Amino acid sequence: xxxxxxxxxxxxxxxxxxxxxxxxxxxxxxxxxxxxxxxxxxxxxxxxxxxxxxxxxxxxxxxxxxxxxxxxxxxxxxxxxxxxxxxxxxxxxxxxxxxxxxxxxxxxxxxxxxxxxxxxxxxxxxxxxxxxxxxxxxxxxxxxxxxxxxxxxxxxxxxxxxxxxxxxxxxxxxxxxxxxxxxxxxxxxxxxxxxxxxxxxxxxxxxxxxxxxxxxxxxxxxxxxxxxxxxxxxxxxxxxxxxxxxxxxxxxxxxxxxxxxxxxxxxxxxxxxxxxxxxxxxxxxxxxxxxxxxxxxxxxxxxxxxxxxxxxxxxxxxxxxxxxxxxxxxxxxxxxxxxxxxxxxxxxxxxxxxxxxxxxxxxxxxxxxxxxxxxxxxxxxxxxxxxxxxxxxxxxxxxxxxxxxxxxxxxxxxxxxxxxxxxxxxxxxxxxxxxxxxxxxxxxxxxxxxxxxxxxxxxxxxxxxxxxxxxxxxxxxxxxxxxxxxxxxxxxxxxxxxxxxxxxxxxxxxxxxxxxxxxxxxxxxxxxxxxxxxxxxxxxxxxxxxxxxxxxxxxxxxxxxxxxxxxxxxxxxxxxxxxxxxxxxxxxxxxxxxxxxxxxxxxxxxxxxxxxxxxxxxxxxxxxxxxxxxxxxxxxx
Numbered sequence: 001x002x003x004x005x006x007x008x009x010x011x012x013x014x015x016x017x018x019x020x021x022x023x024x025x026x027x028x029x030x031x032x033x034x035x036x037x038x039x040x041x042x043x044x045x046x047x048x049x050x051x052x053x054x055x056x057x058x059x060x061x062x063x064x065x066x067x068x069x070x071x072x073x074x075x076x077x078x079x080x081x082x083x084x085x086x087x088x089x090x091x092x093x094x095x096x097x098x099x100x101x102x103x104x105x106x107x108x109x110x111x112x113x114x115x116x117x118x119x120x121x122x123x124x125x126x127x128x129x130x131x132x133x134x135x136x137x138x139x140x141x142x143x144x145x146x147x148x149x150x151x152x153x154x155x156x157x158x159x160x161x162x163x164x165x166x167x168x169x170x171x172x173x174x175x176x177x178x179x180x181x182x183x184x185x186x187x188x189x190x191x192x193x194x195x196x197x198x199x200x201x202x203x204x205x206x207x208x209x210x211x212x213x214x215x216x217x218x219x220x221x222x223x224x225x226x227x228x229x230x231x232x233x234x235x236x237x238x239x240x241x242x243x244x245x246x247x248x249x250x251x252x253x254x255x256x257x258x259x260x261x262x263x264x265x266x267x268x269x270x271x272x273x274x275x276x277x278x279x280x281x282x283x284x285x286x287x288x289x290x291x292x293x294x295x296x297x298x299x300x301x302x303x304x305x306x307x308x309x310x311x312x313x314x315x316x317x318x319x320x321x322x323x324x325x326x327x328x329x330x331x332x333x334x335x336x337x338x339x340x341x342x343x344x345x346x347x348x349x350x351x352x353x354x355x356x357x358x359x360x361x362x363x364x365x366x367x368x369x370x371x372x373x374x375x376x377x378x379x380x381x382x383x384x385x386x387x388x389x390x391x392x393x394x395x396x397x398x399x400x401x402x403x404x405x406x407x408x409x410x411x412x413x414x415x416x417x418x419x420x421x422x423x424x425x426x427x428x429x430x431x432x433x434x435x436x437x438x439x440x441x442x443x444x445x446x447x448x449x450x451x452x453x454x455x456x457x458x459x460x461x462x463x464x465x466x467x468x469x470x471x472x473x474x475x476x477x478x479x480x481x482x483x484x485x486x487x488x489x490x491x492x493x494x495x496x497x498x499x500x501x502x503x504x505x506x507x508x509x510x511x512x513x514x515x516x517x518x519x520x521x522x523x524x525x526x527x528x529x530x531x532x533x534x535x536x537x538x539x540x541x542x543x544x545x546x547x548x549x550x551x552x553x554x555x556x557x558x559x560x561x562x563x564x565x566x567x568x569x570x571x572x573x574x575x576x577x578x579x580x581x582x583x584x585x586x587x588x589x590x591x592x593x594x595x596x597x598x599x600x601x602x603x604x605x606x607x608x609x610x611x612x613x614x615x616x617x618x619x620x621x622x623x624x625x626x627x628x629x630x631x632x633x634x635x636x637x
Contacts, residue, residue: 041503044361048509049502051080051360052421055325055353056497062346064329065106065389066299073325074101077304077356077386084364085371086306089383089405102303104399106389107574108296110134115292117245119258129251131231135200136215136244138293143172143213145283147256149273151175152197153206156189161206163279168212172288173280174256175203176220177228180274185224188274194225199614199629204239214290215244218252220270226626232581243290258286301326301388303396305405308367310520312378317410319519320383321362321512322397322466323355323417324390328491334391334570336491338585344493349500350482351490352390354421359384361509362516369517380412380520387466390418393554393572397466401473412526413437413519414477415512416467419490422482423504428454429511430483433467435459437476437526444478444515451511453504456483464556474528478515480508485558491569491584549606551613551632553577557588557599565589565596565620580630582619589625590618606632 054060054076061069078100088098115132117124124130132139146168149161159180179198180188189195196202200217207215219228231246238244247255253266272281304325310318327348328334335341347353363384370379383405389395401408423429431448434441434457441459448455461467462484467477489495519526554575557566566588571578582588588596591605592615609615611634619626 042506044506044509045502048357048361048506049497049500051357052349052353052500052502052505053497055356056347056349058345058347060347062329062331062348063325063327064332065301065326065392066109066297067329069329070326070388073356074302074304074386074388077325077360078306080360081304081306081363081384084306084360085367086363086384087309089305089307100304100306102305102396102400102403102405103300104303104389104396104403106299106301106392106395108298110294110296112292113295117247117288117290119255119286119288122254122258124247124251124255127231128248130216130245130247131233132290132292133217133233133244133246134294135204135233135237136239136242139214139243139245139290140293141172141213141243142287142289143170145216145256145286145288146171146173146212147269147272147281147283148173148175148207149276149280150177150179150198151203151207152179152276153202155180155197155276159276161273161276161280162210166210166280168207168210168280170213171282172214172216172290173207173210173212174216174218174252175207176218176270176273178220178223178225180276181220181223181270185222193616193627196614200238201614201631204244208239208242212242214288215239215242216252216255216288216290217244217246218266219246219249220273221249221266222270226624243292245290255286255288256283258283301396301399303388303400304386306363306384307405308363308370308382308384310370310379310381312376314378314380314523314525316406317412317525318381318383318406319413319415319516320385320411320470321359321415321417321516322385322387323359324352324388324396324466325356325386326388326391326396327351327353328391331493333573334491334584335493336569336584337493338583341493346491346493347496349495349497350419350421350487351495352418353497354419354500354505355417355480356386358417358420358505358509358512359386361506362513365509365513366516366520369513373521377521378523381406382516382520390466391570393575394464394466394469397469401469401475408473408475411470411475413440414467414470414475415516415519416465416470416477416479417481417508417512418463418465418479419481419486420508421500421502421505422487423453423501423508424482427452427504427507428456428483429504429508430456430458430462430479430481432458432460432462432479432481433471433477436461436471436529438529440476440478440526443518443522447511447514447518450514451507453507453511476526476528480512549603549609550635551576551606551609551611552635553582553602553606553630553632555582555588557602563587566599566602568619576630576633579633580617580628582617582628582630583621586619586621586626588617588619592616 331341387396554572
């Protein structure tokens with residue numbers, strides 16, 4: 001392919017509009033090699049390019065669900081379906097009126113607002129002195145303080161942070177993080193790290209049973225733990241009806257010494273906490289005001305669907321062709337550039353404007369083929385879906401398989417596109433899943449051989465994209481993607497249209513037109529099968545392994561040769577990982593006492609846990625070890 005075609009037309013358009021006259025504009029166009037290359041390229045290549053330029057443009061803003069850019073992208077796809085004659089497929093009103101959208105809940109976003117912490121005339125600084133966490137409730141209280149050490153109910157040698165009759169009603173409990181330490185800041189109760197008594201969950205249960213009005217968590221001075229140098233906010237709600245703030249040791253010292261009594265250093269407060277003697281200490285002369293509230297916005301995604309109507313004996317059956325329309329916005333989450341990606345436009349040209357452009361072109365070519373087919377030729381319905389919410393956890397496809405437009409037992413095949421725009425290395429395209437349908441590999445291979453693309457075929461399914469949800473329901477799938485490993489621009493601001501192989505994308509559309517038409521017109525319904533691995537007789541790949549963990553972490557990860565652990569490349573919103581503070585770019589190196597050599601070790605560890613278990617994990621972040629507490633949520637929760 002002429003490399004000039006692979007560059008955006010926008011510079012050429014800008015050149016012509018800047019010319020002084022129509023004659024000059026025409027001359028500039030005629031002399032422009034980019035214009036020549038574009039005019040000489042096939043019509044389908046030009047169309048594929050034009051769709052992709054629009055979908056990956058700054059006007060779409062990275063297509064993050066909940067944004068105006070995402071809605072513009074959905075409007076564009078819906079208008080293309082309508083223009084090409086596709087029928088609405090979803091019932092959107094109580095009287096049965098049909099539409100092209102399938103809305104679904106996509107969680108919520110929350111912001112903490114109107115936050116304040118003060119003691120008398122002393123106003124503490126948000127983010128530098130304290131933070132309000134989402135572990136507790138909204139705050140609007142003024143109350144005296146009670147110091148409760150580490151907030152630990154019981155420990156070795158009759159240790160307790162509480163007295164027998166301690167009552168915190170109407171008071172704000174101030175407690176240290178972690179547990180009693182030696183002079184080096186290491187736990188007195190654990191050989192390495194901290195014991196289970198130090199978890200937030202256990203501390204908060206011990207404190208809240210004594211009815212506090214609020215909780216202030218403090219990093220203890222001298223702790224041999226990197227987390228002690230920063231303020232922590234978890235989005236995981238752990239306490240009902242009690243606000244939870246966190247303060248630095250220095251700010252907490254000022255707070256605790258705000259009364260008229262004897263002043264103590266924060267080290268002296270820690271020494272009292274380490275001793276576990278005397279129960280809580282009431283500080284009557286310090287009245288503290290805690291303010292803040294959570295402002296929650298419900299988020300919704302919308303799948304965009306259009307149907308090419310079938311006919312004859314098999315019109316009650318159907319196939320689905322899908323690709324996800326969403327991406328990462330302005331690096332709002334999931335950027336492989338880490339913190340540096342925040343605020344950068346992530347166009348998602350390959351991921352997955354390339355796949356959605358294919359959907360639009362297939363909508364036209366397949367509708368035309370149906371219109372031109374003999375009237376007595378039996379054909380299945382074809383439902384074409386632009387899925388929303390894939391990047392944050394396959395939300396749109398999961399919602400569809402649980403709320404299908406037509407019964408799943410009538411679904412003959414699901415075809416999925418995800419990142420088909422970077423066909424390189426002798427025009428190679430990966431197509432997996434040919435073994436998930438009885439006989440599919442045999443009828444698909446002749447079409448593979450007719451294509452100018454080199455097809456890398458796998459009978460088993462690969463990749464964690466939208467087809468996975470259909471596979472889990474026992475539906476045969478075909479999944480198209482450029483071969484692994486993924487390019488270095490994946491989930492970065494560098495995934496731009498100038499790197500797209502438009503000719504390769506157009507050839508992929510041609511190939512899948514033939515595959516979809518054959519699947520839609522074949523008289524026999526395709527039966528689901530478990531494909532053999534390419535390892536002789538090593539067994540089968542099931543839609544869902546029998547021994548799946550009951551919990552999930554919510555990450556995608558990879559291993560790097562010569563580097564320890566698992567590098568996190570994606571974190572699902574509202575998952576165990578995101579709530580605990582695991583970030584893209586972190587390298588997971590230890591799970592409890594187990595070294596994470598590869599993903600299989602992580603999966604084995606997850607299998608040992610139940611929902612609600614709390615585990616301590618260690619990540620490498622910016623070259624330093626960071627220990628995090630992860631409460632495991634149920635799989636699918």
